[in-house]
Amino acid sequence: MICAPATRESYSATAVSCQAGFDGVNRDSFFQRVKNTAMGTIARQEHRLRTGDNIVVRSPVPDDVQALLAHRRELFDEGDFVVTLPEEYDFTDEHELEKIRQATDNPGNVLIVAETAGRIVGMLGVESRARQRLSHRATLYITVSREWRSRGVGTLLFRSAIDWAEAQPTIEQLCLAVFATNVRAIGLYRKFGFLEEGRQPQEVKFGPGQYVDGLLMYRFVKRFTE
Numbered sequence: 001m002i003c004a005p006a007t008r009e010s011y012s013a014t015a016v017s018c019q020a021g022f023d024g025v026n027r028d029s030f031f032q033r034v035k036n037t038a039m040g041t042i043a044r045q046e047h048r049l050r051t052g053d054n055i056v057v058r059s060p061v062p063d064d065v066q067a068l069l070a071h072r073r074e075l076f077d078e079g080d081f082v083v084t085l086p087e088e089y090d091f092t093d094e095h096e097l098e099k100i101r102q103a104t105d106n107p108g109n110v111l112i113v114a115e116t117a118g119r120i121v122g123m124l125g126v127e128s129r130a131r132q133r134l135s136h137r138a139t140l141y142i143t144v145s146r147e148w149r150s151r152g153v154g155t156l157l158f159r160s161a162i163d164w165a166e167a168q169p170t171i172e173q174l175c176l177a178v179f180a181t182n183v184r185a186i187g188l189y190r191k192f193g194f195l196e197e198g199r200q201p202q203e204v205k206f207g208p209g210q211y212v213d214g215l216l217m218y219r220f221v222k223r224f225t226e
Helices: 027-034 062-078 093-105 153-167 183-191
Strands: 045-048 054-058 110-116 119-128 137-144 173-179 195-207 210-220
Touching: 045 153, 054 153, 062 093, 062 110, 062 119, 062 137, 093 110, 110 153, 119 153, 137 153, 153 173, 153 183, 173 183, 183 210
Parallel strands: 137 173
Antiparallel strands: 045 054, 054 110, 110 119, 119 137, 173 210, 195 210
């Protein structure tokens, strides 16, 4: 099965997908356990990185709009692993607020940020498919600021996302797309059990004769038994 990105922004500074789950889950008991969970958000978590830096992992709120936009601009300016060009993105408060609303209001979506000293240094989104027969699959994307990579931020975001997906009653599989040249991101995804399911030759064109393949990955987060 091929997991296509939910948006063209899914190729980013650190993008994701996977297959490794748990078997033998009783469907009735599982749904009872998550019945009262607010599925579009996560609980606030405080962590200390091995570098000694404090990181808060949480759901974004409307007051985060400017910090979110600053994080996106930073990644677009870097440009190495981003498909969308700066002029193609709507850098407005209204657009960013709508993204927060869509993640919060849709039980199959979630948006998670990593924050330190009032600055957003990482972001992860999960977007489920709209069609009922595909709604058990969700696309995941992740971004981490350049100077915060390889410091544990991506790991914290991934753990939170997988915990959320395991508790979400309909999502069974996460998918992601990543540049085949993004070795560091691919290593993170494999660390969390994501497997390669396909390759898109010359998926991204940077200029005349300059192409990068896309790598599609996936991971099961649950398997049900009746």
